[in-house]
Amino acid sequence: MTNRAWRTLWAIAAATGLLLAAACRAPNGGSPSAEKPRPAPRAGQAPVATLPSLPAFEAGNVEHGQALVAEFECNRCHAGTGLAAPKLERDCVGCHEQIATDKFKTTSNKVAKWKPHVLAYRDVPSLTDLGARLRPAWVRGYLLHPHRLRPGLAQTMPRLKLSTEQATDIATYLTSTASPGAAPLPVTPDPAQTAHGKQLLSERGCVGCHQLSGADLPLPPKNDPVLRTLGLAPDLRYARERQEPATLLRWLLDPAQVKHDAAMPNLALGLADARDLAAFLSFGELAPLAPRPAFARLPVLARRVGFDEVNEQVFAVTCRHCHTNPDLADGDGGPGSTGGFGFKARKIDFSSYQGIQSGGVDAQGERVSLFAPTSEGLPRLVAALVARAREDRGQESDEVRGMPLGLPPLSAEQIQLVESWVAQGRPL
Amino acid sequence: MSFRKHTIWAVMMGACLGISVVAQEARACGGEWYPEVMVDPRIHGVAQAEKQLANGSRLAAAASVIRMIPHIKSLKSQPGSLVGRAERVLAVALSRSQGALPVASEVPLDVLGSWQGSRPGEASLNLAWSVSVLQRQSEAKADDVALKTDLGEAMARVPELRAQARTILEELAKRDLIASPEGYAALAALRSQSGDSDGQKLAIKRCEAMAKSPDACIIRS
Numbered sequence: 001m002t003n004r005a006w007r008t009l010w011a012i013a014a015a016t017g018l019l020l021a022a023a024c025r026a027p028n029g030g031s032p033s034a035e036k037p038r039p040a041p042r043a044g045q046a047p048v049a050t051l052p053s054l055p056a057f058e059a060g061n062v063e064h065g066q067a068l069v070a071e072f073e074c075n076r077c078h079a080g081t082g083l084a085a086p087k088l089e090r091d092c093v094g095c096h097e098q099i100a101t102d103k104f105k106t107t108s109n110k111v112a113k114w115k116p117h118v119l120a121y122r123d124v125p126s127l128t129d130l131g132a133r134l135r136p137a138w139v140r141g142y143l144l145h146p147h148r149l150r151p152g153l154a155q156t157m158p159r160l161k162l163s164t165e166q167a168t169d170i171a172t173y174l175t176s177t178a179s180p181g182a183a184p185l186p187v188t189p190d191p192a193q194t195a196h197g198k199q200l201l202s203e204r205g206c207v208g209c210h211q212l213s214g215a216d217l218p219l220p221p222k223n224d225p226v227l228r229t230l231g232l233a234p235d236l237r238y239a240r241e242r243q244e245p246a247t248l249l250r251w252l253l254d255p256a257q258v259k260h261d262a263a264m265p266n267l268a269l270g271l272a273d274a275r276d277l278a279a280f281l282s283f284g285e286l287a288p289l290a291p292r293p294a295f296a297r298l299p300v301l302a303r304r305v306g307f308d309e310v311n312e313q314v315f316a317v318t319c320r321h322c323h324t325n326p327d328l329a330d331g332d333g334g335p336g337s338t339g340g341f342g343f344k345a346r347k348i349d350f351s352s353y354q355g356i357q358s359g360g361v362d363a364q365g366e367r368v369s370l371f372a373p374t375s376e377g378l379p380r381l382v383a384a385l386v387a388r389a390r391e392d393r394g395q396e397s398d399e400v401r402g403m404p405l406g407l408p409p410l411s412a413e414q415i416q417l418v419e420s421w422v423a424q425g426r427p428l
Numbered sequence: 429m430s431f432r433k434h435t436i437w438a439v440m441m442g443a444c445l446g447i448s449v450v451a452q453e454a455r456a457c458g459g460e461w462y463p464e465v466m467v468d469p470r471i472h473g474v475a476q477a478e479k480q481l482a483n484g485s486r487l488a489a490a491a492s493v494i495r496m497i498p499h500i501k502s503l504k505s506q507p508g509s510l511v512g513r514a515e516r517v518l519a520v521a522l523s524r525s526q527g528a529l530p531v532a533s534e535v536p537l538d539v540l541g542s543w544q545g546s547r548p549g550e551a552s553l554n555l556a557w558s559v560s561v562l563q564r565q566s567e568a569k570a571d572d573v574a575l576k577t578d579l580g581e582a583m584a585r586v587p588e589l590r591a592q593a594r595t596i597l598e599e600l601a602k603r604d605l606i607a608s609p610e611g612y613a614a615l616a617a618l619r620s621q622s623g624d625s626d627g628q629k630l631a632i633k634r635c636e637a638m639a640k641s642p643d644a645c646i647i648r649s
Binding site: 306371 | 478482507508509513571572573574577603604605606607608609634637638639640
């Protein structure tokens with residue numbers, strides 16, 4: 001062959017190669033076999049961590065788990081529980097959505113009054129196909145100790161009154177409806193793969209929706225209200241706890257195949273890219289999270305705090321929704337009054353001054369004051385508000401359940417207002 | 429035109445005339461028709477009366493209940509029902525007014541009747557009615573400590589029921605469950621009557637801390 005012929009052949013081969021490479025990088029035409037070359041790991045780059053160890057999970061009782069899901073009324077917030085959708089008056093998500101979008105049938109002034117307070121619960125993850133994507137041990141742990149998981153949403157998963165056995169049964173039931181499939185490739189803590197996976201997080205736009213605490217990556221932009229589902233994007237730091245590396249790989253390759261109503265789009269990742277991403281998310285080293293400063297109560301106010309003020313700022317807008325007078329609410333005083341979410345009726349009524357002074361019933365059915373001191377010396381009502389602020393910082397109390405349950409904690413100023421009102425003798 | 433045709437013609441004309449007369453009467457063709465919706469004004473009225481009572485306007489609250497439900501004394505209600513709530517407002521307002529409601533400027537005299545408590549014995553009978561209503565409601569809702577507080581307060585104003593009133597209010601006070609400043613004022617009066625001046629001072633102190641106005645803590649026998 002002549003030199004000219006060789007040059008022509010080389011040019012054709014090079015052009016074909018370039019075209020192939022371009023085609024393979026196109027979003028919808030990814031081929032597993034042809035990917036962008038991975039950078040070789042430099043010394044000290046992308047060190048790997050071991051998978052977090054979760055307590056061993058021994059499957060519980062599926063039937064009991066299903067009964068518990070009904071008892072704890074998981075379907076009031078979540079789809080995919082296997083239970084029928086609740087009626088509107090018990091459908092937290094549906095009701096809040098209707099109010100937020102002016103579809104709720106009531107007077108416009110009521111809607112205007114409620115609207116600023118219904119943002120929570122509009123976006124709640126569906127539990128569909130849970131077993132195909134989450135580790136049962138993690139589900140159990142999250143049920144027992146809910147924590148901040150989705151930076152775009154307020155932490156609203158309530159800390160339910162669950163024993164470890166009950167949580168095990170619920171996790172068993174919820175994960176029993178689907179099982180994780182086999183991984184097409186092994187995901188291993190290979191330094192080159194994890195390094196490439198970290199690089200892909202930015203390149204493939206993952207950080208447009210997700211945060212990854214502890215990795216030196218840009219933060220996702222603030223949620224556009226139009227793109228509300230972005231709020232469901234979890235902090236990928238927890239991916240390694242939530243999912244097996246193989247499950248993560250399958251999820252990255254085609255989320256809808258793992259969960260049919262997945263909000264996560266198909267990124268058309270090639271197999272090796274998906275594997276490297278899964279490797280980084282599962283094994284890439286992450287800096288430990290800086291501990292949040294402990295909650296500090298503000299000193300009680302010297303000025304007079306009357307009931308009208310504390311009612312307007314706190315009780316009427318936060319407490320009353322779950323603790324109201326059943327006589328004024330067709331017999332349903334909310335979970336904190338007539339019972340719900342697995343809680344027995346506590347008969348606590350925040351709808352009036354007298355109602356608040358009347359306390360609630362304890363586990364033995366005895367009326368007790370909301371102002372009786374706890375072991376810490378705080379009036380019980382104040383202790384519950386402080387407990388929620390502490391729960392938000394990862395400190396749970398066995399004595400007092402944080403309130404508002406399933407809502408973000410009150411601000412230090414709001415708690416100060418309540419504490420001041422109580423300290424002043426609960427003036428009208 | 430045959431007889432039969434005349435008959436049909438006459439019937440049709442009659443029907444048209446009838447329809448037009450009825451339609452004119454109902455204004456059905458002129459755009460002034462609207463569906464008649466019955467709204468029970470007592471739903472809002474009772475809630476308003478409860479607010480008035482909570483704000484210390486007991487006479488206004490009582491007057492509004494009597495106006496809305498003049499035959500309230502003849503009714504037997506369940507606590508928590510609309511009439512039950514109205515009964516409670518009236519019973520508490522009566523007890524805090526010593527059984528006499530001087531609201532003749534707000535309520536026609538023939539409706540006000542003995543609620544005014546101006547004739548001998550009327551005030552006592554009114555207080556007795558107040559106690560009986562609160563007792564009935566309290567029995568039906570045994571764990572409602574706000575009702576119990578109101579009952580204790582009302583009983584404290586009936587000399588022969590003071591011992592019972594003291595038992596109720598002391599029991600609630602021990603558990604920090606007296607639900608109103610007036611309840612503490614009644615307890616202070618009962619303690620004072622039995623010579624417990626330290627206890628009286630403590631109850632007055634609690635009342636003053638809770639009340640909007642110190643007037644609520646003035647001991648009335």
